[in-house]
Amino acid sequence: MTDKPADKPRLSVVAPCYNEERALPCFLERMIAACQEWANGAYEIVLVNDGSRDDTWACMRALAHTNPGVVAVNLSRNHGHQLAVSAGLSLARGERVLVIDADLQDPPEVLGAMMTRMDEGADVVYGRRRARVGESTFKRATAHAFYRLLGKISEVAIPLDTGDFRLMSRDIVNRLIAMPEQDRFLRGMVAWLGGHQAEVEYDRDPRVAGETGYSLGKMIALAVAGVTGFSTLPMRLAGLFTGLGVMVGIGIAFYVLHGLISGHAVPGWTSLALVMVFFSCAQLACLAVMSLYISRIFTQVKQRPLFLIHEVLECPVRLGLAAPRAMARDASADAARFSPAPEIRFVRRAGTPPRREPGR
Ligand code: UDP
Numbered sequence: 005m006t007d008k009p010a011d012k013p014r015l016s017v018v019a020p021c022y023n024e025e026r027a028l029p030c031f032l033e034r035m036i037a038a039c040q041e042w043a044n045g046a047y048e049i050v051l052v053n054d055g056s057r058d059d060t061w062a063c064m065r066a067l068a069h070t071n072p073g074v075v076a077v078n079l080s081r082n083h084g085h086q087l088a089v090s091a092g093l094s095l096a097r098g099e100r101v102l103v104i105d106a107d108l109q110d111p112p113e114v115l116g117a118m119m120t121r122m123d124e125g126a127d128v129v130y131g132r133r134r135a136r137v138g139e140s141t142f143k144r145a146t147a148h149a150f151y152r153l154l155g156k157i158s159e160v161a162i163p164l165d166t167g168d169f170r171l172m173s174r175d176i177v178n179r180l181i182a183m184p185e186q187d188r189f190l191r192g193m194v195a196w197l198g199g200h201q202a203e204v205e206y207d208r209d210p211r212v213a214g215e216t217g218y219s220l221g222k223m224i225a226l227a228v229a230g231v232t233g234f235s236t237l238p239m240r241l242a243g244l245f246t247g248l249g250v251m252v253g254i255g256i257a258f259y260v261l262h263g264l265i266s267g268h269a270v271p272g273w274t275s276l277a278l279v280m281v282f283f284s285c286a287q288l289a290c291l292a293v294m295s296l297y298i299s300r301i302f303t304q305v306k307q308r309p310l311f312l313i314h315e316v317l318e319c320p321v322r323l324g325l326a327a328p329r330a331m332a333r334d335a336s337a338d339a340a341r342f343s344p345a346p347e348i349r350f351v352r353r354a355g356t357p358p359r360r361e362p363g364r
């Protein structure tokens with residue numbers, strides 16, 4: 005921990021906790037050891053109690069009391085993993101932030117490799133799961149299928165087989181917490197932010213204690229947040245179904261009319277069938293048009309920035325650093341800083357463009 009609490013720590017660790025009273029002491033011991041080694045002791049560990057039903061909060065309070073690097077946060081109720089992480093991120097002050105599960109499935113020792121990749125210039129270093137020991141076949145199979153499906157339909161490249169175990173730079177964390185969308189699928193949002201994203205492979209361990217807090221319902225909700233937040237394909241499928249429906253409808257209309265002309269139709273059947281075909285096609289077409297507009301409203305209400313500028317390069321001549329006029333005015337004084345072949349100056353601006361204005 006830093007000597008002065010007001011200092012920004014080099015590293016913040018954010019760990020969401022739901023019914024983790026038995027895992028927390030072991031987690032903290034290993035996490036502190038990793039932080040001591042890789043953050044030179046300048047760290048904070050933000051533990052977020054996500055409305056646990058066991059004694060997680062009492063355990064956290066005791067740990068925060070005896071460990072100067074621990075910050076304990078108590079949410080008002082169970083808000084779910086993604087919001088617990090978001091709460092922790094909003095409180096983390098470190099130059100770099102590690103998000104990690106508290107059940108030791110993500111080994112804290114991977115921090116070393118992540119810090120090294122970030123020293124090499126990465127903005128985000130995510131952990132990619134090589135093996136998943138101790139997880140049910142159902143969970144492994146559904147996760148495998150889900151990540152691949154999402155990879156196919158998502159509008160941004162979300163890395164396969166990754167969770168939220170990742171190290172992020174302060175710049176990325178600031179941008180992430182500034183994204184106002186309500187349905188948060190953090191691994192997709194971080195991928196959307198871009199920058200230099202690197203990976204570190206690791207083997208996922210079994211839970212050290214307790215049970216998974218991700219019920220089937222929560223897993224489905226997360227999958228839905230991922231698909232709907234990063235793909236408009238399901239909505240655009242309405243257009244495809246409309247096209248198919250209209251083609252089939254036209255075929256049926258011909259068949260029905262043929263029946264009428266050849267005299268095989270029961271009286272009243274032709275008009276009934278044509279009315280049904282007409283209104284089904286009309287309804288499908290209206291749904292398709294509405295879904296087009298709804299998908300635009302959906303994109304708009306997410307209020308994501310239009311784009312993020314990572315870097316801007318400008319020539320020093322334009323910046324006035326080596327202007328020929330300055331040379332002429334005081335050649336001797338300027339000679340030292342004038343570079344005959346102007347170098348490209350590296351200007352890094354953390355630019356986030358204004359949000360879309362309604363109606364534009
Ligand atoms: N978690 C949480 N809120 C929840 C469910 C889980 O904060 O509603 C935490 C949990 O304590 C753990 C992390 O999120 O630190 C991942 O959850 P879990 O281990 O239950 O998920 P799994 O690894 O089985 O997918």
Ligand code: MG
Binds near residue numbers: 107216
């Ligand atoms: Mg787990």
